[in-house]
Amino acid sequence: MGGDYAPDIVVAGVDRTLVKYPNVRFLLFGDQAKLQPLLAQYPKVAEVSEVVHTDQAVAMSDKPSEAVRRGRKTSMWMTVDAVRQGNADAAVSAGNTGALMAMAKVQLKTMPGISRPAIAGLWPTTRGESIVLDLGANLECDEKQLVDFAILGESFARVELGLEKPTVGLLNIGEEELKGHDEIREAARILRENVPEMNFIGFVEGNDIGTGKADVVVADGFSGNIALKTAEGTARQFADYLRSALGRTIWGRLGAFIAQGAFKALKMKMDPRSANGGVFLGLNGLVVKSHGGTDAIGFASALEVAIDMASSDFAARAHERLAALAFHEAERPVGEMPTPGTDDIQVAEL
């Protein structure tokens, strides 16, 4: 078990999840000596879990290609392998993102027609929540990958946001049709012409993500990651300003005390833990990456996304949509293997 605070937050996260999902069963891969005392603390988790022992774990600093080559006895590999073998419906890990992506690709392979998977996440907006992808698995994307991601993101939004016809936008530096580089304009053309059943709304800009202008925002992994982390940083900056502005005077402190209920509500609304969980889309099997530095509440959010997805028709729907796009069959390698060397540099740590 990886992640900064594993296995404690994993077991405590499962415990939280059981309140809403009492019928889910868990396979816990990790060091029995560490897990047993935790399970004694959480008897409800012990009841629905089976421990599969391994004392090997992927480190946060391991290179993805190395992890794949030498890490076949690690808890991460065994977790993904359980999905491959059909023993689990989803794998959830708070460990090394690049290693998890590399192992997921090697073991589960990509869906027919998909060359590389994307990482998708929930983004809190003033209207509710949107899906943003790719958050860091693919630094550069051609038009076909962007189209794939739009289709995968749309299917994800159907499950996670419960929308029959989610709106889909491409992240760009302007809304006009002529803006942006070739790949993004070509992706827009393909979506408009070849995927007429999609509710594609064209280009959206960085400031449109937070307003929820599109239910699904599609970007290459570099821009998507920059947007995600810039938003996280700005939210933290705003919270710091607010705290220091209120703390500076006695009236500020008094006002903050009186309005403490409102500030608690604001804190919950802005809590990044409630939107935790990067879902790997485009694989023959479900893998969810939790933030490495999260706590039990955050890990439980990642588990809930995994459970929602596992109990949905996501895969069937995505398959159907992808198959309808003729160019996939002709031009794409099926289940492409990751290339060591490039994989070591391609995936951003969430």
Add this chain to the structure above:
Amino acid sequence: MGGDYAPDIVVAGVDRTLVKYPNVRFLLFGDQAKLQPLLAQYPKVAEVSEVVHTDQAVAMSDKPSEAVRRGRKTSMWMTVDAVRQGNADAAVSAGNTGALMAMAKVQLKTMPGISRPAIAGLWPTTRGESIVLDLGANLECDEKQLVDFAILGESFARVELGLEKPTVGLLNIGEEELKGHDEIREAARILRENVPEMNFIGFVEGNDIGTGKADVVVADGFSGNIALKTAEGTARQFADYLRSALGRTIWGRLGAFIAQGAFKALKMKMDPRSANGGVFLGLNGLVVKSHGGTDAIGFASALEVAIDMASSDFAARAHERLAALAFHEAERPVGEMPTPGTDDIQVAEL
């Protein structure tokens, strides 16, 4: 005169600027019939200004290449021309960003060794302010352009932030040396090996911009624009949440009333108008773009950046630094002309 609220905000902005800079003189290019009544309202502005009449203006929807070809009598062209002819030390406009960039390139040409200019802006951080560039003039950048932008940004930071040795970082999706695409890793290598006098701190991530980890953050124009607009959107989102959380209960409203001084301070701190002004760096002459939708306060910020830069040794310093980089002289076209067609799609509206 362009911009959404010109010429009113221009004249009112000059009036504000005169408080801090009473000795600056202004050339106002625009429709005399509209400007005269405004100048009657602002006698101090009338005293230090000369109106150069034209009734032609570039529209916000004009294509840059079209504006260059047919807009020789527009206020925007004439403003940039005044810099070219040495009649003005800087041009400031709230008009169409793409047209302004195209006109600036055609008239002023790029500095020796620079193939394309960048747009740089001030970014409020928890520590103070940082410089971020490129904000949208170059969708894709090779390693040499990123190195150029680092040098230009460093010189800008010396003037605008008053730092002798500003720290410079490259925006990336991870801090490790192996992260990011080829161009960005190669730019990091060049900065480390060939620009030893620079205080280059390596890669920074999106969440590092707001903490002020680097005084100068260098990015390609696509990522830089996405980061800028995502931060603007997130700040607005946070302000909306705060307002609605406080407005929902009587205690929230009471607390907000008591702490109103603190909220006013917060509002000023987050005010995007205080950091208004995208500076075009890399040209033989100074051009500053104000946000199109700003007011007099925002336009005054853009004017102040222009005045600071015009009264500094920015150009000399940047020249010296660029000349020290041997590869420029050998491999770069000098004063490259913009290519109509590509220019129409390359510049983001700020």
